[in-house]
Amino acid sequence: MCPKCRETMVIYELEGVEIDQCVSCRGIWLDRGEIETLTTLAGVKPDRLSTALKDAAPIRTSDRRCPRCERKMHIIVVGTQNPMELDRCPNGHGLWFDAGELQQTIANFEEGEEGAVGRHFARLFAHELKSKT
Ligand SMILES: [Zn+2]
Numbered sequence: 001m002c003p004k005c006r007e008t009m010v011i012y013e014l015e016g017v018e019i020d021q022c023v024s025c026r027g028i029w030l031d032r033g034e035i036e037t038l039t040t041l042a043g044v045k046p047d048r049l050s051t052a053l054k055d056a057a058p059i060r061t062s063d064r065r066c067p068r069c070e071r072k073m074h075i076i077v078v079g080t081q082n083p084m085e086l087d088r089c090p091n092g093h094g095l096w097f098d099a100g101e102l103q104q105t106i107a108n109f110e111e112g113e114e115g116a117v118g119r120h121f122a123r124l125f126a127h128e129l130k131s132k133t
């Protein structure tokens, strides 16, 4: 169930990564480790992003609950140029991204050619995603 609007989540497979996306608000849930895989696929080394996500201290408790354990998630702030508020499960199950936040978060950690990550995701999400359910 979507942590934000309680609508149904659909599982998509994107280049070998399972992505849970809400059919209504288009938010995305990623299980632990999946963000690193997606980041690598986008051509960015995940080390800095991975460290930032792990080290980010919660700024407050979210109203949204983890779709895996139903615990209230913590809000963390990630990124320096364009800081994003993300919801993180306190038990480490994964992260919730509102529509568009996933691309912006990864783009924050882009090194090298500017705009490459944006173009990569535009390409990925332009394809008709194959639903597994
Ligand atoms: Zn939703």
Ligand SMILES: [Zn+2]
Pocket (backbone or CB within 6 Å): 066, 067, 068, 069, 070, 071, 089, 090, 091, 092, 093, 094
């Ligand atoms: Zn959880």
